[in-house]
Amino acid sequence: MRDQIILRIAAKILVGPILLFALYVQFHGDYGPGGGFQAGVIFAAGIILYALVFGLDQARAVIPMGVVMWCGTLGVLIFGGVGVVAMLMGGNYLDYGVLLHDASHAQHIGILLVEAGVLVTVFGVMVTLFYSFAGRRRAG
Amino acid sequence: MSAHLPAIQIVVPLLAAALCVLVPWKRVSWGIAFAGSVTAFFAAIGLLSRVLDGEEIRYALGGWAAPWGIEYRIDAVNALVLLIVAGIGVVVTPFALKSVERELDGRRIPLFYGAWMLCLCGLLGIAITGDAFNIFVFLEISSLSAYALIAMGSDRRALVSAFRYLIMGSVGASFIVIGIGLLYVETGTLNLADLAERLPALHGERTVLVAFAFLTVGTSLKLALFPLHLWLPNAYTFAPSAVTAFLAATATKVAVYVLLRFFFTVFGTAYSFEQLRLGVWLLPLALVAIFTMSLVAIFQGNVKRMLAYSSVAQIGYIILGVSFASVTGLTAATLHLFNHALMKGALFLALGCVMYRVGSVHIDALRGLGRRMPWTMAAFTAGGLSLIGVPLTVGFVSKWFLVLGALEQGMWPVAALVLVTSTMAVVYIWRVVEAIYFGEPSPRAESATEAPLSLLVPTWALIVANLYFGIDATLTTSVAGQAARTLLGGAP
Numbered sequence: 001m002r003d004q005i006i007l008r009i010a011a012k013i014l015v016g017p018i019l020l021f022a023l024y025v026q027f028h029g030d031y032g033p034g035g036g037f038q039a040g041v042i043f044a045a046g047i048i049l050y051a052l053v054f055g056l057d058q059a060r061a062v063i064p065m066g067v068v069m070w071c072g073t074l075g076v077l078i079f080g081g082v083g084v085v086a087m088l089m090g091g092n093y094l095d096y097g098v099l100l101h102d103a104s105h106a107q108h109i110g111i112l113l114v115e116a117g118v119l120v121t122v123f124g125v126m127v128t129l130f131y132s133f134a135g136r137r138r139a140g
Numbered sequence: 141m142s143a144h145l146p147a148i149q150i151v152v153p154l155l156a157a158a159l160c161v162l163v164p165w166k167r168v169s170w171g172i173a174f175a176g177s178v179t180a181f182f183a184a185i186g187l188l189s190r191v192l193d194g195e196e197i198r199y200a201l202g203g204w205a206a207p208w209g210i211e212y213r214i215d216a217v218n219a220l221v222l223l224i225v226a227g228i229g230v231v232v233t234p235f236a237l238k239s240v241e242r243e244l245d246g247r248r249i250p251l252f253y254g255a256w257m258l259c260l261c262g263l264l265g266i267a268i269t270g271d272a273f274n275i276f277v278f279l280e281i282s283s284l285s286a287y288a289l290i291a292m293g294s295d296r297r298a299l300v301s302a303f304r305y306l307i308m309g310s311v312g313a314s315f316i317v318i319g320i321g322l323l324y325v326e327t328g329t330l331n332l333a334d335l336a337e338r339l340p341a342l343h344g345e346r347t348v349l350v351a352f353a354f355l356t357v358g359t360s361l362k363l364a365l366f367p368l369h370l371w372l373p374n375a376y377t378f379a380p381s382a383v384t385a386f387l388a389a390t391a392t393k394v395a396v397y398v399l400l401r402f403f404f405t406v407f408g409t410a411y412s413f414e415q416l417r418l419g420v421w422l423l424p425l426a427l428v429a430i431f432t433m434s435l436v437a438i439f440q441g442n443v444k445r446m447l448a449y450s451s452v453a454q455i456g457y458i459i460l461g462v463s464f465a466s467v468t469g470l471t472a473a474t475l476h477l478f479n480h481a482l483m484k485g486a487l488f489l490a491l492g493c494v495m496y497r498v499g500s501v502h503i504d505a506l507r508g509l510g511r512r513m514p515w516t517m518a519a520f521t522a523g524g525l526s527l528i529g530v531p532l533t534v535g536f537v538s539k540w541f542l543v544l545g546a547l548e549q550g551m552w553p554v555a556a557l558v559l560v561t562s563t564m565a566v567v568y569i570w571r572v573v574e575a576i577y578f579g580e581p582s583p584r585a586e587s588a589t590e591a592p593l594s595l596l597v598p599t600w601a602l603i604v605a606n607l608y609f610g611i612d613a614t615l616t617t618s619v620a621g622q623a624a625r626t627l628l629g630g631a632p
Contacts, residue, residue, distance in 0.1 A: 070162065072161075073161045073162050073254075076155070077155060077158045080154055081155075083147075083151060084151065084155070087147060091203055092144070092202060093144065093147035093151060093199075093202070094201055
């Protein structure tokens with residue numbers, strides 16, 4: 001698609017705002033529609049759009065396969081880790097109320113951290129799937 | 141910390157799964173998986189001992205009280221299932237170390253242990269949770285990882301059989317989620333105990349009947365009840381040896397637990413067995429499963445496939461016990477859940493040793509191995525005797541209770557059929573034993589030596605359990621009896 005100038009310019013303009021919008025959906029998730037899953041999908045869509053227009057190799061140079069697979073598991077550890085920390089601080093598993101002195105503030109922080117874990121995992125898994133299928137023929 | 145045992149039971153394997161994939165070294169990855177399975181095992185023992193003291197354990201995840209939040213709820217039934225799954229996990233994981241290195245491509249080993257821990261987490265999760273939708277989520281976790289584990293088999297046919305299992309398993313899972321959805325529409329709750337309270341008022345409703353049908357068929361697909369067993373033989377035959385041993389001993393058992401939970405706790409015995417007369421439907425299916433699958437097993441050349449067909453027959457025995465809907469019948473069923481896990485685990489592990497040394501588990505490859513691999517073959521023979529139901533093994537104990545249950549219902553022909561089909565097990569086990577001890581060794585068997593200790597010790601651990609619980613069955617029968625009474629709604 002190197003000769004498709006309109007597509008390339010449009011993609012170049014769009015990728016940045018898409019990633020930013022993903023973060024908006026992420027941090028807006030606890031007040032309105034949105035959250036980690038949607039944000040992860042949108043963030044991955046930004047990378048996938050980049051890969052579709054500029055080629056798989058370019059995308060892999062930006063974010064290598066190893067990193068996205070690592071993200072896929074790291075998110076699980078963030079999510080589970082928040083639960084374990086809550087357990088160590090005297091609450092039940094995933095009971096965010098005990099994370100800080102003020103229970104409602106703690107609930108806010110807790111859900112934000114857990115959603116961050118969801119974002120990282122969903123992003124990692126989406127891009128891993130795309131890389132694996134897109135790179136199938138070439139890897140052999 | 142003991143108050144958090146229910147959470148630890150699930151969270152440790154889950155986090156271990158993520159860690160297994162993160163580390164690039166295969167031995168470290170195995171170490172993490174082993175640590176995870178040991179923790180899960182001790183958590184299961186802790187939970188069982190608390191349940192045996194007469195306590196019903198409830199754990200509110202995230203501090204949200206049931207029925208709004210998800211709760212883990214453990215009584216004698218699921219404490220036993222947790223012990224089966226975690227116990228098999230802790231025995232098979234050490235076996236996997238060398239067996240998997242031999243059968244798998246080195247780069248995939250960290251991913252293998254990731255999927256392995258996820259499968260353990262999913263199976264434990266199904267057993268521990270008290271929330272219907274949570275059951276579905278854990279079912280998908282365990283099934284998806286099981287498909288991946290089976291597809292890693294060295295034979296290329298593993299891919300096809302894993303795909304077939306995926307299609308059948310997904311149909312089963314969709315049926316289950318449709319059933320749960322209908323129950324939610326009708327009652328507005330997903331908590332199992334809450335469902336059990338609200339359903340009796342709605343027993344005449346068509347929606348509840350449809351939900352019941354979807355749940356029964358979906359779960360029967362997962363537990364490979366005849367005639368929905370077609371995915372099982374290939375999946376077990378072509379999976380890596382350690383995976384076959386683990387799944388054969390746990391996956392179908394957990395599905396049987398789900399069936400028991402829905403039949404007896406959620407819908408209630410009065411609805412399932414008196415109003416809908418489920419026993420009339422389950423009994424013939426179980427008998428056909430036992431009879432035809434034992435017959436098919438006799439004619440298999442591949443010993444792994446033979447044992448896979450035998451597994452479908454053994455599930456028939458479990459369902460036979462369930463169909464009586466009596467304390468003795470359910471004791472036999474839950475007892476056989478435990479005992480069958482021990483015997484099939486041991487037999488598949490012994491075959492894993494053969495695969496490690498000889499590279500094939502066809503009956504021709506086993507010829508004359510009795511002298512080359514005496515310990516492995518002795519283990520296979522002992523496991524086979526247990527499968528037949530010879531006294532002093534666990535197989536005898538479960539057949540005993542099954543026959544008692546049948547006689548209690550006045551079903552003499554059924555009791556006779558149980559005994560007749562046991563002789564069919566003699567035929568298919570004897571074919572292998574004859575080849576092992578009296579056959580002329582093949583060239584490959586000639587050069588084989590005894591399996592390494594890291595494979596022999598887990599195999600023999602299960603054989604010893606087979607004999608121990610066959611001789612002193614007080615612990616297993618008392619837990620199974622308590623489970624049966626809990627299911628039928630009496631005092632524990």
